Amino acid sequence: MNVLDMKDPAFLKQLSEKELSEVAADIRAFLIDKLSVTGGHLGPNLGVVELTLVLHQLYDSPKDKFLFDVGHQAYVHKILTGRAGQFDTLRQHKGLCGFPKRSESIHDCWETGHSSTSLSGAMGMTLARDLKGTDEHIIPIIGDGALTGGMALEALNHIGHEQRDMTVILNDNEMSIAPNVGALHNMLGRMRTANKYNKAKEDLELLIKKVPAFGGRLASTAERVKDSLKYLLVSGMFFEELGFTYLGPVDGHDLHDLKANISYAKKTKGPIIIHVVTKKGKGYAPAENDAKGTWHGLGPYKIESGEVVKKPGPPSYSGVFAETLKTIARSDDRLVAVTPAMPNGSGLDKFAKEFPERMFDVGIAEQHATTMSAGLAAQGMKPVLAIYSTFLQRGYDQLVHDVCRQNLNVVFAIDRAGLVGADGETHQGVFDISYMRHLPNITLLAPKDENEFQHMLYTAVNHEDGPIAVRYPRGSGLGVPMDEELKELPIGKWESVRTGKDAAILAFGTMMPVAEAAAELLAAKGIEVEVINARSIKPLDEEKLSEISESGKPILTLEEHALQGGFGSAVLEYYHSAGIHSIVVERMGIPDWYIEHGSVPELLEEIGLTASGAAEKVQKLIPRKKQRA
Numbered sequence: 001m002n003v004l005d006m007k008d009p010a011f012l013k014q015l016s017e018k019e020l021s022e023v024a025a026d027i028r029a030f031l032i033d034k035l036s037v038t039g040g041h042l043g044p045n046l047g048v049v050e051l052t053l054v055l056h057q058l059y060d061s062p063k064d065k066f067l068f069d070v071g072h073q074a075y076v077h078k079i080l081t082g083r084a085g086q087f088d089t090l091r092q093h094k095g096l097c098g099f100p101k102r103s104e105s106i107h108d109c110w111e112t113g114h115s116s117t118s119l120s121g122a123m124g125m126t127l128a129r130d131l132k133g134t135d136e137h138i139i140p141i142i143g144d145g146a147l148t149g150g151m152a153l154e155a156l157n158h159i160g161h162e163q164r165d166m167t168v169i170l171n172d173n174e175m176s177i178a179p180n181v182g183a184l185h186n187m188l189g190r191m192r193t194a195n196k197y198n199k200a201k202e203d204l205e206l207l208i209k210k211v212p213a214f215g216g217r218l219a220s221t222a223e224r225v226k227d228s229l230k231y232l233l234v235s236g237m238f239f240e241e242l243g244f245t246y247l248g249p250v251d252g253h254d255l256h257d258l259k260a261n262i263s264y265a266k267k268t269k270g271p272i273i274i275h276v277v278t279k280k281g282k283g284y285a286p287a288e289n290d291a292k293g294t295w296h297g298l299g300p301y302k303i304e305s306g307e308v309v310k311k312p313g314p315p316s317y318s319g320v321f322a323e324t325l326k327t328i329a330r331s332d333d334r335l336v337a338v339t340p341a342m343p344n345g346s347g348l349d350k351f352a353k354e355f356p357e358r359m360f361d362v363g364i365a366e367q368h369a370t371t372m373s374a375g376l377a378a379q380g381m382k383p384v385l386a387i388y389s390t391f392l393q394r395g396y397d398q399l400v401h402d403v404c405r406q407n408l409n410v411v412f413a414i415d416r417a418g419l420v421g422a423d424g425e426t427h428q429g430v431f432d433i434s435y436m437r438h439l440p441n442i443t444l445l446a447p448k449d450e451n452e453f454q455h456m457l458y459t460a461v462n463h464e465d466g467p468i469a470v471r472y473p474r475g476s477g478l479g480v481p482m483d484e485e486l487k488e489l490p491i492g493k494w495e496s497v498r499t500g501k502d503a504a505i506l507a508f509g510t511m512m513p514v515a516e517a518a519a520e521l522l523a524a525k526g527i528e529v530e531v532i533n534a535r536s537i538k539p540l541d542e543e544k545l546s547e548i549s550e551s552g553k554p555i556l557t558l559e560e561h562a563l564q565g566g567f568g569s570a571v572l573e574y575y576h577s578a579g580i581h582s583i584v585v586e587r588m589g590i591p592d593w594y595i596e597h598g599s600v601p602e603l604l605e606e607i608g609l610t611a612s613g614a615a616e617k618v619q620k621l622i623p624r625k626k627q628r629a
């Protein structure tokens with residue numbers, strides 16, 4: 001069947017299992033082909049083709065609600081709901097979103113991107129259904145990785161308590177991005193090999209049949225023995241003890257097995273969890289055999305060879321992070337690295353190769369990672385928590401309550417700070433300055449390039465005066481030379497990289513090249529602008545700020561961060577508190593809305609965070625008479 005003809009999932013209703021398997025093959029071929037050009041989350045989606053087909057065959061979306069946890073595995077759902085024709089624009093500017101998007105389709109009832117939210121969302125929808133007296137089915141689909149997220153466990157606890165009708169699909173492929181970790185993962189492993197319980201149960205039943213019955217006594221004893229056997233052999237009892245009916249393990253690529261169990265669940269009262277065992281990357285050998293997590297989410301690749309198309313260029317910030325951390329760790333055995341399930345993306349997988357005993361992947365557990373780091377620091381270790389800006393949002397109270405308030409020496413390596421591009425709204429790292437700079441005791445730094453980054457990281461690890469964060473962007477550096485020796489940078493001291501008498505641009509991180517380019521544009525108009533690398537966001541360089549105000553130069557602050565409460569706000573607050581009201585401060589940054597997916601240059605262009613935009617803004621601050629015609 002032509003995938004592009006799939007407009008409404010109702011077409012699945014009358015298909016036989018054979019026809020369904022043909023549709024599955026067509027969808028797999030489509031995904032492998034399309035994503036070889038656009039990139040995307042190929043592995044997760046190849047793993048849920050049969051599952052998504054059966055779900056849409058047996059349930060009636062959009063009346064019945066599918067909540068895809070994380071949502072990176074919703075491409076099959078998007079194909080079945082009429083969006084196959086948009087896959088050439090996947091994760092591109094104004095194109096198809098890589099995650100469920102309510103504005104895209106009535107079949108997308110719940111938006112995700114951050115992990116472990118589906119069960120809570122589903123519980124809310126279940127309560128709403130029961131309070132309204134409607135009868136739709138609520139079906140969260142959560143992966144084994146997402147299940148390690150704390151809020152998923154909070155939700156399981158409540159769902160089990162409420163005993164309302166809901167079918168949870170646990171998509172267990174033994175992988176998070178990298179191989180999954182944790183005791184839950186091990187427990188699921190025991191469940192995956194549960195058929196030994198079924199064998200033992202059959203043997204027991206055979207035995208009972210051979211012994212002449214002593215009435216119900218033997219039968220009821222046998223039942224108790226069977227139950228305790230189940231308890232002993234099948235840790236699926238974990239879910240049963242929480243109040244769920246556990247079904248599984250179910251082969252997630254066997255249409256018949258899937259249909260039988262999901263049909264049974266549809267008819268069963270109360271909370272059900274169906275443990276579906278799938279293979280990430282199923283149907284495409286390079287992805288199927290991926291033990292590291294390369295095929296979880298990736299750029300374009302060559303279908304025949306499975307070769308990922310590599311863009312040449314300077315080292316990535318994550319790569320510099322890993323190398324620098326290894327250098328520091330060789331002479332500082334206090335250093336311990338922590339990641340919440342992002343070993344590959346953060347670069348800590350490379351650190352772990354040299355220091356396996358000093359790197360901890362705690363699963364998708366940002367709250368735990370943050371407070372565990374506090375515990376490490378409380379005992380004199382030097383924890384470096386590598387965490388994406390957007391995911392640290394999940395550990396905010398732990399940042400406040402456990403790290404900053406106790407003034408513990410935790411280093412936050414805040415990766416993916418700034419716009420991240422293709423992952424869009426849920427992943428843009430544009431709020432961390434706002435949610436960190438108001439916290440007493442925190443120090444917040446941002447490097448202008450990868451060379452300053454290595455020094456900044458070294459400075460942060462040697463900082464013994466409380467928590468310190470270094471925020472840095474996704475992707476490559478500027479290709480600047482790297483110093484051989486690491487050195488400490490002065491915290492609270494900015495760097496003037498260009499002099500100018502007419503105005504000053506305060507920028508940091510990725511906005512430094514933009515500021516310098518703007519200064520060049522302005523120089524062509526006879527406007528001399530000082531460019532300052534405001535690399536210490538907290539504390540500010542108050543000496544420099546008062547020096548600028550004495551010069552009377554207007555200021556433009558430039559940040560790839562939310563304007564609300566960002567760096568520019570900090571500068572305004574400083575001048576206000578210092579009683580300096582005469583100075584002109586203009587701010588440029590991320591406007592007060594969520595920035596969708598697209599390439600970072602396109603997104604910056606769209607919001608005017610460009611050299612020409614900055615130059616235009618500064619020009620308006622300069623009296624006409626000072627400007628060359």
Ligand SMILES: Cc1ncc(C[n+]2csc(CCOP(=O)(O)OP(=O)(O)O)c2C)c(N)n1
Nearest residue numbers: 044113114115143144145146175176177341
């Ligand atoms: C709060 C949060 N932390 C980390 C991530 C990054 N992340 C995206 S998918 C993923 C792994 C999900 O594993 P699983 O739920 O098993 O889904 P699978 O990819 O195996 O289908 C992670 C860690 C995220 N999206 N949200």
Ligand SMILES: CC(=O)[C@@H](O)[C@H](O)COP(=O)(O)O
Nearest residue numbers: 070072113297345416423474
């Ligand atoms: C879906 C998800 O949250 C991750 O897969 C994320 O897309 C990884 O981002 P990076 O590609 O920046 O590591």
Ligand SMILES: [Mg+2]
Nearest residue numbers: 143144145175
């Ligand atoms: Mg998984």
